[in-house]
Amino acid sequence: MKSKLTFLLLIISLQVKAQVLSGTVVDSRSGESLPGATVRVQGKDKAVFTDGRGRFSLTTTDSLATYPLIVSYTGYDNDMLTDQPAGAVTIRLKPQQGLDEVVVTGTLKPVSRAESPIPVEIFTPKFFKKNPSPSLFDAVGMINGVRPQLNCNVCNTGDIHINGMEGPYTLVLIDGMPIVSALSTVYGLSGIPNSIVERLEVVKGPAASLYGSEAMGGIINVITRSPQNAPRFSVDLMATSWQEYNTDLSFKARMGKVQTLLGVSYYNYQQPYDRNHDGFTDVTLQNRISVFNKWDFTRIDNRVASIAARYVYEDRWGGQMDWSRAWRGSDSIYGESIYTSRWELIGQYQLPLKEKIMTQFSVIGHHQDSYYGTVPFLADQKVAFAQLYWDKQWGRHSLLAGASFRYTYYNDNTPGTATVSGEDAPSRTPLPGVFIQDEWSLHRRHKLLLGYRFDYDRVHHAIHSPRLAYKWSPDDRNTLRASFGTGFRVVNLFTEDHAALTGARKVEIEEALKPERSYNSNLNYVLQLPLGNNFINVDATAFYSYFTNKITGDYNTDPNKILYRNLSGHAISQGISLNLSMTFSIPLHIMAGATYMDVYQMNRDAGSGLMVRSNQLFAPKWSGNYAITYTLPYRWIIDLTGQLNGPMRLPLQKDDYRPEYSPLYCLANIQLTKKIGSGLELYGGVKNLLNFVPKETFMRPFDPFDKQVNDPVSNPKGYTFDTEYNYAPLQGIRGFAGIRYMLR
Known part of the structure; x- marks a missing residue:
């Protein structure tokens, strides 16, 4: 009888200590909800994802002072929750400013953009969706100093100009591989499905020391x-x-x-x-x-x-x-x-x-x-x-x-x-x-x-x-x-x-x-x-x-x-x-x-x-x-x-x-x-x-x-x-x- 009572008290104790944490994860500036954000208990194999409206609910028996919650979302700085909130909580994540993103184009190896000695500009599909286009050839016109030039009014053949230099001086890469040379300048960007693009990295100026011929005016690397x-x-x-x-x-x-x-x-x-x-x-x-x-x-x-x-x-x-x-x-x-x-x-x-x-x-x-x-x-x-x-x-x-x-x-x-x-x-x-x-x-x-x-x-x-x-x-x-x-x-x-x-x-x-x-x-x-x-x-x-x-x-x-x-x-x-x-x-x-x-x-x-x-x-x-x-x-x-x-x-x-x-x-x-x-x-x-x-x-x-x-x-x-x-x-x-x- 004593053992049964002890077991019952233990169950009640655990239920009392259990916490149900709920809330919403949003963009700190726009207030827009962030579906698919990760909410996890630090040091524990326990995590949930926010739903389509950015909401989450997590049950845990751990103290937030000992095991805080880590909230993360791609493109945003992580946030940490260490105190038990009263009622539902709104977690506001700050968008990253882009300088800690990893780039490879400038040096051929992954390196923090902030640490790269070569200036590299990064553009994600989110940026190009502000003016949707059927091809990357049209989309890169949104980049300062990069201009898609139509060379013929009849057949609409074109090329990419960087800082005023003609298309043959622009080297286009896919995942670091040179896929454009001579004949196919325009086809390097016109036929890439936008859905498979993670980002574009742009380097302006010659880079022949790493990429050889054609990298005279600049590089566009499609990652x-x-x-x-x-x-x-x-x-x-x-x-x-x-x-x-x-x-x-x-x-x-x-x-x-x-x-x-x-x-x-x-x-x-x-x-x-x-x-x-x-x-x-x-x-x-x-x-x-x-x-x-x-x-x-x-x-x-x-x-x-x-x-x-x-x-x-x-x-x-x-x-x-x-x-x-x-x-x-x-x-x-x-x-x-x-x-x-x-x-x-x-x-x-x-x-x-x-x-x-x-x-x-x-x-x-x-x-x-x-x-x-x-x-x-x-x-x-x-x-x-x-x-x-x-x-x-x-x-x-x-x-x-x-x-x-x-x-x-x-x-x-x-x-x-x-x-x-x-x-x-x-x-x-x-x-x-x-x-x-x-x-x-x-x-x-x-x-x-x-x-x-x-x-x-x-x-x-x-x-x-x-x-x-x-x-x-x-x-x-x-x-x-x-x-x-x-x-x-x-x-x-x-x-x-x-x-x-x-x-x-x-x-x-x-x-x-x-x-x-x-x-x-x-x-x-x-x-x-x-x-x-x-x-x-x-x-x-x-x-x-x-x-x-x-x-x-x-x-x-x-x-x-x-x-x-x-x-x-x-x-x-x-x-x-x-x-x-x-x-x-x-x-x-x-x-x-x-x-x-x-x-x-x-x-x-x-x-x-x-x-x-x-x-x-x-x-x-x-x-x-x-x-x-x-x-x-x-x-x-x-x-x-x-x-x-x-x-x-x-x-x-x-x-x-x-x-x-x-x-x-x-x-x-x-x-x-x-x-x-x-x-x-x-x-x-x-x-x-x-x-x-x-x-x-x-x-x-x-x-x-x-x-x-x-x-x-x-x-x-x-x-x-x-x-x-x-x-x-x-x-x-x-x-x-x-x-x-x-x-x-």
Whole structure:
């Protein structure tokens, strides 16, 4: 009887001591609930997740003074609860300011963004959702100093400009692997499912000491989600009033020790519009599908092993409104039609050794079947890349040493891959290289980075690429970075310049082209300024790049030709960029940036022998971006975003009546989002709110084959059909609406 009574008293005692803790986890500034946040007992194997409204309930017999609650959520600082609250508690988590995020692009190894001696900018899908786009190519226009440039009004071919430098100077990576070179600049970002993207890392300026050829103007590294951290299922459906339709979905699965993530993106636009009444489609019609599949393998000691594959197919055309496939390649109705088929295989594997030795590889195949009017462009490219590097921590030194090999096969139907007699001569370019890097922590506040790379090209021989960077943090709020680096590019002209392919002008190469070189320096300053419950982050950079052997296209000497040669002088890209991020105690967040740049070249005039300055085409003197977010009650969010561009120089014909510089313009957008339950969002808004559309973009659109170009009565100045005068999309104001769902 006594033992039974003791047992009963023990049960009652435990029930008395048991605590039921309940509450809600919210954003400290916007008040928005945070579904899926983790509430766990420190030191115990006990945790719960918040529901769709951010609510939780946890039963525990432990004292919070001994075993406090830890509340965590991705993108927010952790919070700790140590006292028993009276009734339900509201836990307010503060958003992280981003400086403690891990980056890999600047140094090829994971490092805290705050500790990196190389300035790296990070952008997550949450940022790009403020102005949803069907591809990352369009989305990166929201980044200060990064500009997606459409190079043709007919086929909408484009590239990515960083600090005013043309697309071939921008290296695009997926998970650190170079997946874009020459032929596929635009396809590196247009066919990546947004649902599988974890973040974008952007480095501005040359980085050849780590990444070799093409990393002259900057790097965009697309970091994909790990299957382990990705949601179980996500879908994003969007449509516009121009009858554009986009589907983006992903799901993950586990099969034993293998986790897989599948992403699919499909974009369809088949309704031709001619709102500016020039007889041509305003926007290229497209049918694009992209499939991405990634596998992660569980290994001993958490060693890395992953492989991913991507396939992109696109059918794109633009031209006269009555064009159809029956007119492809004919001289009756003008059209530009591009079929693209591209596949990629990338992977990385950590060797089963005590030392950290990583192997990485990528294999790419790209086929393009195009017609620009009557001119065909048929091209095949295959690129194989392999890299091995050793990562070693030795005292205050973080060492990195490795070797890489890139092999590029390229063939097309242009003179670029033909002998003097006209026989087919595909380009085969092996490019081996070795590199070494040392991050030296001189002091808690001082860090020095030294790097060097050696590449050997059989045509250009030895190529040396040194690198130097220094970081000084006098306190926790101020950081100063200074860096110097070099870049080089082994050139394949026809694959990089759309103007050479359109058939509107004849291409002439006046000399044997030499490899381009660049020398870059920049000074970066970051200030973190907490003001009570408000926070301001200032990021300012001054940059200077000097280019030699720069390849230029001369559009002015002969309106019927593009003349290519190495610059008999030098080119300069210099300027200042400023980024501001402001978070307030009210549910308001403002991100704004502005870049002023002076991009020009000095070329020796053949007649006078004097150096003549000319401003870079399609490089605005200044540009800006903004994203303003305000959270309303009942989980409504309003986003106002925009891009501003100052005047930029445009290619003209002789005695051209069109202005040489574009006007100042702004592409503004507004979006309203409603969050419903757990993981469901409805959104809609208006793009190009100010309805800005360029004027007089085509020359003689009524005679695209130049059949009447020599008529002295109707064309006394000899103008020819030309599509290169382009500085902004021809798509006017349009509405959009969509739905997102994410199952964690």
